[in-house]
Structures are given as C-alpha cells and as structure tokens.
Amino acid sequence: MTITYAIPDTHGCLDELRDALTKVDLSDPSTHLVLLGDYVDRGPDSAGVLAAVKALCDAHPDQVTPLAGNHERWFLDWLGADDNDPAWLLADTGLVTIKSFLPTQVVEQAVAELAGGSIDTVNATLKREISARHDDLIAWLRERPLYYETATHLYVHAGVDEEAGPMWKAVTIDETFTEKFPPSLGPTSVGKVIVAGHTGVGPLHAKEGRMRCWEPFVDAGHIYLDGRVENTGVHNVMRYDAATRTTTFL
Numbered sequence: 001m002t003i004t005y006a007i008p009d010t011h012g013c014l015d016e017l018r019d020a021l022t023k024v025d026l027s028d029p030s031t032h033l034v035l036l037g038d039y040v041d042r043g044p045d046s047a048g049v050l051a052a053v054k055a056l057c058d059a060h061p062d063q064v065t066p067l068a069g070n071h072e073r074w075f076l077d078w079l080g081a082d083d084n085d086p087a088w089l090l091a092d093t094g095l096v097t098i099k100s101f102l103p104t105q106v107v108e109q110a111v112a113e114l115a116g117g118s119i120d121t122v123n124a125t126l127k128r129e130i131s132a133r134h135d136d137l138i139a140w141l142r143e144r145p146l147y148y149e150t151a152t153h154l155y156v157h158a159g160v161d162e163e164a165g166p167m168w169k170a171v172t173i174d175e176t177f178t179e180k181f182p183p184s185l186g187p188t189s190v191g192k193v194i195v196a197g198h199t200g201v202g203p204l205h206a207k208e209g210r211m212r213c214w215e216p217f218v219d220a221g222h223i224y225l226d227g228r229v230e231n232t233g234v235h236n237v238m239r240y241d242a243a244t245r246t247t248t249f250l
Helices: 014-021 046-059 070-080 087-091 093-101 104-115 119-133 135-142 162-171 174-179 201-207
Strands: 003-007 031-035 064-066 147-149 153-156 193-196 222-224 238-241 246-249
Touching: 003 014, 014 046, 046 064, 046 093, 046 135, 070 087, 070 119, 070 135, 070 174, 087 093, 087 119, 093 104, 093 119, 104 119, 119 135
Parallel strands: 003 031, 031 064, 153 193, 193 222
Antiparallel strands: 003 238, 147 153, 238 246
C-alpha cells in the first residue's frame, strides 16, 4: 500500500467518524485504512459505529482493517460471561451503549423487571436481546485482529511489549495489545513506528507544558492519536505516504 490512514478511538460517535472518513480516499486501491479500535461505549451510537465500520470493511475488504480495542473485548466478555456478572452493564452510564443496540421499549421493559426481580435478571435479558438481534455483527466483532503492520509502522490499539524488541509479536499478550498503560514513550526497539490510540493525547502534551492540546502526540518511536473525540468532537486522522515517507495529520 502506498498511502495508509489511521483513525483512533471512535467511542460511539458516528457523526464524527463519518466526518473523519471524508478525509480518507479509498477510491485508490493502493490506499489502506486502519481503525484503531474502541468503537463502543461513551458516545451515543456504539451500534451505529460498529455497523458503519463493518459495512466499510465489507465494501473494501482488502483496504480496511478494523482492530480490536479494550472496549470491544470488555463488551464481548460481558456477552459471554455468566448472567450474575453485571459489572459491564453497571459501568454503562445511562445505558447509553445498551440503548444504541436495542429499541427503547425493550430496554425499558428489561429495566422495569428490577422492581420484581434482580439485576441478574435484567443482565440476562439485555444480553439475550443484543445477541439475538446482532448475531452477525457480534460474530464479526469477535474476529477483529489486534494489530496491523507494514514495513515501517505497527498499528495497535494500546501498545506492545517493547522490552521484547523484535520479538514483540511472540511475547505480547492480548491484554497489552488492547490495554497497555502507561504508554511507552521515546525511542523503541521494535524496529517500527508504533501508531496507537487508547491513551488520550491531552495528558501527554500536558507533561510537555502544552495544556488543553488534543493534537496527535509524536515522539521518537510513537504516534498517539486518541484526541478523545467523545469530548472534543474531533478525530485525529493520520496519513502516511510510503512513497515520500511523509506523515501528515488531518
């Protein structure tokens, strides 16, 4: 691929994702788009974001790579967990993610069961409804890869085990790919520039005295892109031209 784009954490912000995608030209078959995960939670339309990403992937199967983030893994773990484990459900403030997947009537009826039942009953009902209505989408989500690499860059949601150097692929565990924190900074020994989301760039800039800055954070071995779109309303989109070896941000 000559041009590679990367879009970080979308977190249910469908309109903002659509705006970001207008910057990406997939009409050229040598163009590739990597989405860095965390499509769900926080924003108003997690289900819509997942459907849009899947549709884009289906339309351009050789040009679009959606990676998995920790929020996808947590969502899938909840769906597959025992009904008496409502931890993810209780963390879904205002049931904003649940409501994006289910009709209002179904959610209200399930919540009404709390009056005569238990949180476990509500948990079971909501999981059953989501699984039944979105089985194809959930099956697709389970298949998302944890990283994508080119000759020069390594794209990942959170990070890799950089202490392993060139052996990072054999050593890095799944949780590091999706949940690594704090982020590694400075030169890296993995042999490629690491492009990641997950870590909000604001605090990284603040450490350097740039307060309230949500632009991409770039150092000697990394590019962090997560501009907290759910709060700022803006995506940081990276564009790398392999022919000219230039990186730009849109």
